[in-house]
Amino acid sequence: MADSGATAQPKPSSSVKLVLLGEAAVGKSSLVMRFVNNDFQENKEPTIGAAFLTQKCNLPTRTIKFEIWDTAGQERFASLAPMYYRNAQAALVVYDITKPSSLIKAQHWVAELQRQASPGIVIALVGNKYDLASPSSGDSAEDADAAPAAEGENPEEEEGADARRVPTKTAKAYADEESLLFFETSAKTGMNVAEVFTAIANAIPETSLKGPRGVGGQTNLGRQEDNRVNLVGGRTEGPKEGCAC
Amino acid sequence: MDGTGNAEPAGLGATQETTPSSTPLKRDNIEQQDFVNPTINIIQSLSRRTSVSGLSAISREGTPPPLPPRPKTLTFLGSRPSTSHSMAPPTRPRMVSTATTQISYTDTQVYNDESIEESASSSTSRTKNYFGLNISRNASDMDDSVSVKSFAPTLGGVGDAESMLGEVLGDHEKSLLKSLGHRFSDKESESLFLPNPELEDAFEHEFDEVEDMKADGSNEEAVMLQWRAKLKHFLILSSAGKPIYSRHGDDQLITNYIGVVQTIISFYQGANDVLRSFTAGDVRFVVMTKGPLNLVAITRLPESNAQLRAQLDALYMQILSTLTLPSMERMFANRASYDLRRPLQGTETLLSALADGFTRGSPSTLLSAIECLKLRKSYRHTINTTFLKTRSENLLYGLIVASGKLVSVVRPKKHSLHPGDLHLIFNMLFEAGSVKAGGGENWIPLCLPGFNNTGYLYMYVSFLDLENPTEQIQERPRSREAEGDEVAILLISASKEGFFELRGMRGDLVEQLQKNGSIDRIRTAVKQGRPSCTDIVPGSPLRHFLYKSRGNVQFTMPGFDAYFKSPIERRRLMDLYHQLHAHLHTKPTHLKILHETCTMNISLAWSTPLFELYAVAPNSTSRAALAQAANKIIQWVRKEEERVFIIGGAVF
Ligand SMILES: Nc1nc2c(ncn2[C@@H]2O[C@H](COP(=O)(O)OP(=O)(O)OP(=O)(O)O)[C@@H](O)[C@H]2O)c(=O)[nH]1
Ligand SMILES: [Mg+2]
Numbered sequence: 001m002a003d004s005g006a007t008a009q010p011k012p013s014s015s016v017k018l019v020l021l022g023e024a025a026v027g028k029s030s031l032v033m034r035f036v037n038n039d040f041q042e043n044k045e046p047t048i049g050a051a052f053l054t055q056k057c058n059l060p061t062r063t064i065k066f067e068i069w070d071t072a073g074q075e076r077f078a079s080l081a082p083m084y085y086r087n088a089q090a091a092l093v094v095y096d097i098t099k100p101s102s103l104i105k106a107q108h109w110v111a112e113l114q115r116q117a118s119p120g121i122v123i124a125l126v127g128n129k130y131d132l133a134s135p136s137s138g139d140s141a142e143d144a145d146a147a148p149a150a151e152g153e154n155p156e157e158e159e160g161a162d163a164r165r166v167p168t169k170t171a172k173a174y175a176d177e178e179s180l181l182f183f184e185t186s187a188k189t190g191m192n193v194a195e196v197f198t199a200i201a202n203a204i205p206e207t208s209l210k211g212p213r214g215v216g217g218q219t220n221l222g223r224q225e226d227n228r229v230n231l232v233g234g235r236t237e238g239p240k241e242g243c244a245c
Numbered sequence: 246m247d248g249t250g251n252a253e254p255a256g257l258g259a260t261q262e263t264t265p266s267s268t269p270l271k272r273d274n275i276e277q278q279d280f281v282n283p284t285i286n287i288i289q290s291l292s293r294r295t296s297v298s299g300l301s302a303i304s305r306e307g308t309p310p311p312l313p314p315r316p317k318t319l320t321f322l323g324s325r326p327s328t329s330h331s332m333a334p335p336t337r338p339r340m341v342s343t344a345t346t347q348i349s350y351t352d353t354q355v356y357n358d359e360s361i362e363e364s365a366s367s368s369t370s371r372t373k374n375y376f377g378l379n380i381s382r383n384a385s386d387m388d389d390s391v392s393v394k395s396f397a398p399t400l401g402g403v404g405d406a407e408s409m410l411g412e413v414l415g416d417h418e419k420s421l422l423k424s425l426g427h428r429f430s431d432k433e434s435e436s437l438f439l440p441n442p443e444l445e446d447a448f449e450h451e452f453d454e455v456e457d458m459k460a461d462g463s464n465e466e467a468v469m470l471q472w473r474a475k476l477k478h479f480l481i482l483s484s485a486g487k488p489i490y491s492r493h494g495d496d497q498l499i500t501n502y503i504g505v506v507q508t509i510i511s512f513y514q515g516a517n518d519v520l521r522s523f524t525a526g527d528v529r530f531v532v533m534t535k536g537p538l539n540l541v542a543i544t545r546l547p548e549s550n551a552q553l554r555a556q557l558d559a560l561y562m563q564i565l566s567t568l569t570l571p572s573m574e575r576m577f578a579n580r581a582s583y584d585l586r587r588p589l590q591g592t593e594t595l596l597s598a599l600a601d602g603f604t605r606g607s608p609s610t611l612l613s614a615i616e617c618l619k620l621r622k623s624y625r626h627t628i629n630t631t632f633l634k635t636r637s638e639n640l641l642y643g644l645i646v647a648s649g650k651l652v653s654v655v656r657p658k659k660h661s662l663h664p665g666d667l668h669l670i671f672n673m674l675f676e677a678g679s680v681k682a683g684g685g686e687n688w689i690p691l692c693l694p695g696f697n698n699t700g701y702l703y704m705y706v707s708f709l710d711l712e713n714p715t716e717q718i719q720e721r722p723r724s725r726e727a728e729g730d731e732v733a734i735l736l737i738s739a740s741k742e743g744f745f746e747l748r749g750m751r752g753d754l755v756e757q758l759q760k761n762g763s764i765d766r767i768r769t770a771v772k773q774g775r776p777s778c779t780d781i782v783p784g785s786p787l788r789h790f791l792y793k794s795r796g797n798v799q800f801t802m803p804g805f806d807a808y809f810k811s812p813i814e815r816r817r818l819m820d821l822y823h824q825l826h827a828h829l830h831t832k833p834t835h836l837k838i839l840h841e842t843c844t845m846n847i848s849l850a851w852s853t854p855l856f857e858l859y860a861v862a863p864n865s866t867s868r869a870a871l872a873q874a875a876n877k878i879i880q881w882v883r884k885e886e887e888r889v890f891i892i893g894g895a896v897f
Binding site for chain 2: 024032036044045046047048049050051052053054068070072074075076077080083
């Protein structure tokens with residue numbers, strides 16, 4: 001479903017702005033790379049700032065063009081996040097199933113989105129690096145969504161080495177409570193990656209599909225502006241200022 | 246007051262016309278020029294006048310953090326800016342930016358007709374008036390050249406406080422070679438360097454990771470050995486002694502060393518004496534204090550203090566680029582023991598990419614200059630014009646870069662670009678993998694400390710698929726083509742919200758460049774690569790050279806591949822260049838021409854107010870032939886000047 005949209009039926013098409021948030025090194029860029037290029041890199045370096053990518057997703061009745069902001073997870077970029085999520089229709093909040101602190105961070109992001117992003121935003125909570133868990137771990141009995149090892153991929157053969165630290169149950173319960181979509185994925189094997197995006201595409205209410213362009217704009221992130229971002233002149237309204245001219 | 250300028254290359258053109266005839270230098274004269282030629286005096290008088298600023302720069306080093314440069318009138322480096330001939334910005338004191346300012350004036354001398362003649366020809370007719378003449382010219386040049394100047398600095402003090410190290414090392418090396426020489430002298434036709442198995446071995450493992458220490462300490466000795474075998478270390482610690490960065494080894498491993506280094510530094514500080522460098526055996530330590538940071542370089546390669554300082558300066562600029570100076574100072578102001586690792590998290594790869602570049606040997610850092618993609622003048626002009634036509638409102642700088650070589654720059658009249666800043670950007674894009682490998686377009690907040698170390702700018706980055714330029718690259722084939730084919734469009738703005746605006750500009754720009762054939766031309770030039778010495782001068786005995794145009798703050802060189810294929814061969818070539826460079830910049834002498842001969846090679850370093858040239862040939866080459874070859878290079882550069890360098894660039 002995530003092909004590059006070469007199939008040219010005049011299906012209605014609309015664009016969806018999506019942002020990825022989550023602690024550093026949980027695999028945001030890897031998920032995007034899997035989704036967009038169907039590729040994976042073992043030692044991916046941290047994202048600096050943010051990367052913008054697009055990818056089409058063909059649904060039976062329409063084509064969705066994702067405009068994706070893959071943000072950097074490192075603390076020092078945190079204050080830029082509002083710029084990326086404020087007009088987003090969907091957010092993928094990622095944690096690493098081997099790292100409990102990353103779920104906590106994810107919960108903070110969810111809370112921030114609920115407070116500050118546009119009200120209708122569709123949020124998916126994604127536990128990545130499923131391949132590092134051993135097949136039996138995670139109390140997988142009840143994770144309907146997190147489809148245990150779908151077709152063909154077996155979470156890395158190193159049995160015994162179960163690195164999972166976040167039970168599926170825990171995360172799923174939280175997601176349900178907050179009405180989030182929930183998946184466990186592996187960018188490495190590709191498991192569930194396309195599914196996440198398809199589910200998001202399906203969850204976007206028709207009404208909000210119009211595809212306005214350009215995130216740049218009016219919203220004002222005033223208070224988020226902290227030391228990190230101090231442009232010389234403070235805010236960024238005048239074309240000229242800020243550049244130390 | 247800055248724009249007074251005349252950025253028109255016309256001046257340059259004129260320069261060129263007048264010079265060719267004066268160029269050739271009779272080979273025999275070369276050596277005499279050391280002492281006789283008037284330019285030397287020029288240099289000396291210049292350096293005297295700058296010594297003032299030099300001094301203050303130096304003394305600043307040991308004192309509290311320099312105040313953030315007040316951006317107001319910062320004029321950068323107009324490298325390309327304009328013109329070698331006259332550029333006009335403000336006066337000295339304004340250019341500032343500490344991190345980058347200490348330069349010896351000689352490093353940045355500007356073009357001017359007189360000096361061209363004086364330096365390039367040994368015409369004696371001028372000798373008489375040089376004094377008065379030059380002084381007054383210099384004064385005016387000085388004003389004119391500020392932007393150039395503010396450029397050079399990065400290299401903090403290259404040429405400035407060179408110390409005697411260069412000498413010492415040079416001699417050492419020479420005698421070493423001599424002592425070994427007889428054994429190898431028959432092989433001279435192959436390599437330019439005597440085999441040095443120890444160095445080769447160390448170099449081969451230089452970039453390997455040091456093993457982790459086992460919990461039970463059982464491999465401690467092996468780990469220490471690996472660590473000590475490194476040719477080069479960079480350590481950064483806070484003035485409270487907290488580790489911030491180390492190129493090799495984890496915390497546990499380096500703690501002891503950090504402790505020792507810290508103790509030594511504070512000992513000197515306690516004595517009110519700032520420690521700058523010392524030597525222990527064949528290992529050289531250089532310490533640089535920048536506000537709350539101590540940066541340490543430890544090397545077994547032949548590099549001078551000034552050269553090592555330039556490298557430390559670049560690391561420091563990288564840290565500022567991440568944090569900005571005021572915010573870093575704030576962190577330490579609250580708590581002297583602040584752990585800077587946290588805010589720097591994720592930038593280790595950038596620091597290490599810089600450090601490894603220095604260890605491999607970086608002509609750009611050595612010369613404090615930038616390399617451009619060689620393109621016909623009219624081609625570059627078309628690109629520049631297109632850039633200007635498609636420029637969007639909030640654009641500050643626009644750059645097209647092909648694998649670390651600048652293709653075109655667009656910039657506001659009053660700001661030029663600092664080579665140190667460019668180096669940071671190139672390092673991020675082409676050496677460290679993160680941006681390149683990520684796919685898509687990027688929006689990167691960064692501080693360009695040479696421009697303004699107090700705030701962030703935002704950089705739009707898009708890599709071009711030259712075969713298919715209007716498509717956004719999503720998938721960047723990493724293995725398919727040799728590295729080096731990568732062309733990036735960089736659009737820098739002060740507007741945080743500028744991404745989509747600049748993205749739109751990128752679209753227009755690429756479309757136009759495609760239409761007017763520029764993309765094809767860039768592709769051809771990229772594919773062509775650097776010429777070889779014999780492409781440049783048929784029959785030239787030279788194996789390699791570096792030519793730096795001081796006025797343009799740019800350099801050009803032939804490809805390494807012909808004779809210096811392996812990294813170690815390149816490193817050894819760079820060692821040679823470092824030694825020549827150190828000699829040339831040793832303060833008291835200001836040599837103008839220097840010859841070095843050793844068993845395997847003969848080399849030359851030649852400095853004039855216009856350029857620096859370093860060249861190397863096999864030992865079988867006579868001095869005369871070497872000098873002649875050097876002259877031919879100068880002629881070639883003069884002829885090709887507007888192709889190998891960006892002169893002026895697109896200014897708005
Ligand atoms: N085993 C495994 N490793 C993964 C997976 N996804 C990512 N990684 C690895 O985790 C590391 C971090 O991945 P990134 O995609 O760079 O993480 P990120 O969230 O984009 O990190 P920032 O850009 O710093 O915020 C890399 O070394 C990846 O190779 C996965 O599904 N399984
Ligand atoms: Mg990332």
